[in-house]
Amino acid sequence: xxxxxxxxxxxxxxxxxxxxxxxxxxxxxxxxxxxxxxxxxxxxxxxxxxxxxxxxxxxxxxxxxxxxxxxxxxxxxxxxxxxxxxxxxxxxxxxxxxxxxxxxxxxxxxxxxxxxxxxxxxxxxxxxxxxxxxxxxxxxxxxxxxxxxxxxxxxxxxxxxxxxxxxxxxxxx
Amino acid sequence: xxxxxxxxxxxxxxxxxxxxxxxxxxxxxxxxxxxxxxxxxxxxxxxxxxxxxxxxxxxxxxxxxxxxxxxxxxxxxxxxxxxxxxxxxxxxxxxxxxxxxxxxxxxxxxxxxxxxxxxxxxxxxxxxxxxxxxxxxxxxxxx
Numbered sequence: 264x265x266x267x268x269x270x271x272x273x274x275x276x277x278x279x280x281x282x283x284x285x286x287x288x289x290x291x292x293x294x295x296x297x298x299x300x301x302x303x304x305x306x307x308x309x310x311x312x313x314x315x316x317x318x319x320x321x322x323x324x325x326x327x328x329x330x331x332x333x334x335x336x337x338x339x340x341x342x343x344x345x346x347x348x349x350x351x352x353x354x355x356x357x358x359x360x361x362x363x364x365x366x367x368x369x370x371x372x373x374x375x376x377x378x379x380x381x382x383x384x385x386x387x388x389x390x391x392x393x394x395x396x397x398x399x400x401x402x403x404x405x406x407x408x409x410x411x412x413x414x415x416x417x418x419x420x421x422x423x424x425x426x427x428x429x430x431x432x433x434x435x436x
Numbered sequence: 437x438x439x440x441x442x443x444x445x446x447x448x449x450x451x452x453x454x455x456x457x458x459x460x461x462x463x464x465x466x467x468x469x470x471x472x473x474x475x476x477x478x479x480x481x482x483x484x485x486x487x488x489x490x491x492x493x494x495x496x497x498x499x500x501x502x503x504x505x506x507x508x509x510x511x512x513x514x515x516x517x518x519x520x521x522x523x524x525x526x527x528x529x530x531x532x533x534x535x536x537x538x539x540x541x542x543x544x545x546x547x548x549x550x551x552x553x554x555x556x557x558x559x560x561x562x563x564x565x566x567x568x569x570x571x572x573x574x575x576x577x578x579x
Contacts, residue, residue: 278462279486283493284500286455286467286539291501291508293448294441299512303438305561305568312438318449319542325453326547329460336461358555365534366541366556370563372526375571376515379538380531381469383524384491386511388498393513397524404528405474412532 287385293318296386298377305374372404438510456544459490468540469494470531534560 294300295318303312373379378386378397386394456467463486472487502508515523531537534556536545541560545553 275463276485276489279459279465279490280493280496282455282459282463282467283490284455284497285451285458285493286490287494287497288501289448289451289453289455289497290494291448291498291506292451293445294438294510295448295452296498296508297438297511299510299514300438302514302568305564306572307565308569308573312440314438314441314445317442317445318452321446321449322453322456322543323449323547325450326456326460326543329453329457330548332457333460358552361533362535362552362556363559365530365532366559367530367563368526369530369534369537370560370565371567372523372528372530373538373560374564374567375519375526376523377513378523378527379469380473380527381494381537381539383527384469384473385494385498388495388502389508389511391513393515393520396517396520397527400521400524401528402473402477404525404530405470405477405532406528407525408529408532409474409477 286381287388289322290382290385296382298382301377301379301382302374305377452539452543453547456539460544466540466544468536468544470527470537471535471540474532530560 290296293315295315300312301315303310304315369379376397378394380401383394383397383401387398459465459467465486467490469491472490475487476484476491498508513520527537535541536553536556538557538560541550541553541556546557
């Protein structure tokens with residue numbers, strides 16, 4: 264392996280690693296990793312702890328700036344009218360039933376335990392059994408969705424294999 | 437229950453935003469944790485190295501917090517095993533059906549004014565709030 268390729272590879276892995284470390288640090292600092300804290304935020308009718316609204320607000324502020332920078336960079340690099348989308352954010356359908364149903368189902372699970380995917384994975388660092396059980400069940404739920412979706416797809420698009428390709432290459436964000 | 441902690445909330449949120457910004461600007465990827473995780477399960481997606489690096493980073497980040505003197509003693513997980521399993525299944529299935537979670541829709545999506553993400557976030561927040569209300573006040577009797 265030549266030196267240039269090694270450099271490309273390390274950037275390809277080091278940036279996501281760095282991003283993950285900062286993300287995990289943020290989850291710990293903000294205490295989003297603590298289900299009791301998250302549930303206290305969701306419990307509007309109880310002793311409400313609004314902290315997590317501030318976590319969201321400050322994360323949104325920083326990312327709002329990042330999207331502006333990204334847009335400017337894309338505009339500078341590409342000819343007019345060509346908008347380059349980052350990987351993982353392919354243009355998608357509007358507000359449809361899968362989106363709304365999925366969000367409601369996800370919210371129910373979040374409210375039952377106080378873990379959403381990021382904090383649950385980060386909490387594996389605590390070496391406790393609960394995050395491990397939750398993450399295993401979460402992966403099973405994802406797998407269940409894949410199985411359900413591919414069964415649906417086999418039935419719906421036998422005459423149109425291209426539809427499979429499209430769906431498969433448009434990852435959700 | 438838990439105390440209002442505005443400063444650590446703002447600082448932690450800024451770090452989450454920074455992490456998402458780094459991934460977007462230097463890797464051209466969206467930091468949606470549920471999608472990155474699900475990508476590992478998908479056979480055709482290929483190139484799982486960056487996914488493992490990011491997700492491993494989440495865990496390392498918590499250790500870094502501990503190494504810097506941060507305390508994680510206050511972490512409390514009240515749910516028993518049946519609830520952990522049911523909750524995990526719902527979160528896994530729901531995020532895949534809805535195309536994202538708190539990071540993908542909530543942080544990355546809303547910050548670029550995606551109407552899908554705004555609707556999804558409003559719905560999962562509302563659904564989570566109703567679930568907590570039912571569990572604590574309607575069924576649980578105000579724990």
